[in-house]
Amino acid sequence: MAGMCYNLVDVAFACVLLLGSTVAQGAATEEGDLRLIGGTHAFQGYLQVHSEGSWGTVCGDEQWDENDARVVCRQIGAFGGVMSPNSTHSFSQVDGNSPVHMAMVKCDGTEKRLDGCSFSNDTSSCTHALDVKMDCVIPGYKACVTSEPGNGEPPLSGRTHTEDGMSTSKCARLCRQDGYHYAGVDPGNCLCGSAGDDFQRYGVAPNTECMTDCGGEASQACGAKGHLAVHEVIVGSCSGSLKAREGVIASPEFPDSYPLDGRTCQWIVDVSENGDTAVQFPVFKVADGDEIQISTNGGKNWTAFKGMDYNQDSPPFVASFDENELRVKFVITGSQSRDNHVSFVLTFQDNTTCDVVEFANGYLDVVEGVAYRPGDKVKVLCDWMYVTEWTYTTCNEDGFWRRPPECKEAPPVGPSLAFTQTYLFMMLAVMGALGLIFFMVICGVLCVGRKKKKEGYTGISRQESAEPTKAENEYHIDMHEGSDMDMQQVDGQEEQAIPLASGAMDD
Template sequence: MALFFFLIFGFCTGPGLLESSPKVRLVRGPHRCEGRVEVERNGEWGTVCDDGWNMKDAEVVCRELGCGAAKGTPSGNLYKPLADEKQKIFIQDVNCNGTEDELIECDRVEDVFDCSHSEDAGAMCDKSPPKVRLVRGPHRCEGRVEVERNGEWGTVCDNGWNMKDVEVVCRELGCGAAKGTPSGNLYKPLADEKQKIFIQDINCNGTEDELIECDQVEDVFDCSHSEDAGAICEKSSPKVRLVRGPHRCEGRVEVERNGEWGTVCDDSWNMKDAEVVCRELGCGAAKGTPSESPPKVRLVRGPHRCEGRVEVERNGEWGTVCDNSWNMKDVEVVCRELGCGAAKGTPSGNLYKPLADEKQKIFIQDVNCSGTEDKLIECDQVEDVFDCSHSEDAGAMCEKGQPDI
């Protein structure tokens, strides 16, 4: 059984834009990181028999394509239309250890026998984040085009740049229809002279899901930032929103269907789901998955919302916290729950005037956090407060959070 030792495959070894086209692809799936597995030989694409196909093999495919983690090994027949009967099956009995960077490095059999397209292999990977962005425009769907390679962002020379290329950029970013190919110089400030120009002569047919799939030249010559490419897409309206929170990037999750907004049940809701919501809304990193939007803690009477006397909420009423056992680990949790910066101190709540009214209740004492909790309510605490007065109210000092606007 001969192996593919005579084939020369120019695989990508990193997560950035490909320096040579991969010799594996996933087709007919919902995005480029899921579908029926195909490999290339001498310009021809063939399928992979699923004999011996497993998660370790899928891990290598996902890595080679610059996708996320391997999620499954579905049958290739799930992805319609099915492979044409005339299409060849190139390999079978693939045996990867899961650490290879390219499928060509894995043991496999080239002399395929007793296998049909009903046994085509499939792979499911996490969809990779876009490797393209539009900067300095009025919104995320318009601006100067930049592409990512090995963690560095560079511009695109506008040689050959046209509407088909913009259509792909708009699709990859989840924006609306392509509207124009403006000069990147319209978007100020201009690209720094030290920033590299990564690609030129892009040639998309307009149907690709990602710019990385288009023909392109990476040896850029005779091009300057005065020729940077730009793109205008219709600004897409998010189908998700966060409501009743302190700002647009925090709150109760609602989704839109046929013009009507509804909520999302929190069964199985986790940080991965929150990450997608934050990305769709153009917010920053996901910070938590609270079951109710507003925090159950606040800092009052301080110079900003990230410093002051600590108050907690119970049944719509706000009460203070006795400072018995109150320490920096407890403050760390308060700062995290409020979306503030690092914990800086545990001042007396009496520093913040006016003092708590004598009629205001003291809700908890003897708080004992490990410092890793997301909310103060998750920490051990005593709710039957005794022998404590407002002269012992707890305070917290965090780094001032970034303004919401």
């Protein structure tokens, strides 16, 4: 791409060709913008929010915590997070006549902006004594590493500098001159070393435990007893070459003022792995006559940002480009005096986003104004009578949705009803067949019984079983008369009765 597009606080856009021309506009202040003032740089101080055309403070009541401070640091471009949500450093006081704009702020820590959190406009019980003042992580800060004696090898064992008036910037300078990668500072020592990034094996404490004021600069944090505030010394150098998806470039000696020594510093960053790269200046206080130049096409064309045209209240526009390399040049004339702190911080990061696409018969459940970056998931919602194959779609690293959202017409009701009807019919048929079999069994039992009764079979009772014998022999044995059998007349003939066995025994 032959140009660099500038985003006016995510609202207005302009595109400036990199032809060496100076961009004269600064970023306009919008409703809900934030800033930290009173510190030595833009990552510390009293919190102010712009509302209804004026800057005002935020009431630090009992609800203010690290989640709220995390949103502030993210919004002002301090990507490293929070050092302390309630700073103990001494900052220049704000104007006592300025208003208090927000109170009872409550964030969950994921919001993009502070005005996206819940808060109250009723500040009647607030005074400036309750104004929020805080510290964000400065570029290059790594961790608050424990270093109590007796715990074995110290985190940084390259070289130790012990002297009064130490500060984070001075320690970083000493370690950089010694050729080390890291600088760790506590209230009385500066430890240098080139250990790896795995400080967890030594023990890492919350950042708030590394907030002791430095003897050489009270607004800087010099660790604490048994704790080192570890920094990368490349931040604050005058040159560098790196490859990263995101990172920072800071003025020489940051967070101190850069020296007016007439140097020209240059940094080259390989951002070829980025789909799109965003550049902004969360800190921009450059002396008149000095300038920052940026090129994205191998140094063929440069755009200059001069100190006389921009300041902390009106920094250059945010830049976005899709080239493979970022070059930054800082030209110090050395001819201008200054009576205030001057420094700059430039941040760059992969700015690949997925556009909120429109598609037929549905839409994405997005939040207005939110940029969706790789890894973000969005729910797919469909109109009535339409369905989607997946509930969520994910923003991919190439700037496209991993599963293109679409909504298809829902299957017609007919086939489903036919299937239900077929199933019911089969169930009824089976039940009918079982019922028929049962009926036939019952009927068969009844019919057989009636047929046997009709043919003379009347059961097996004792009395009824003697009747067929009587019919055949014409004798009737009466079980209720005496033991002797009387002579009976049968068809008019006399016959001798057969004596019972008892009588024969008597003879």
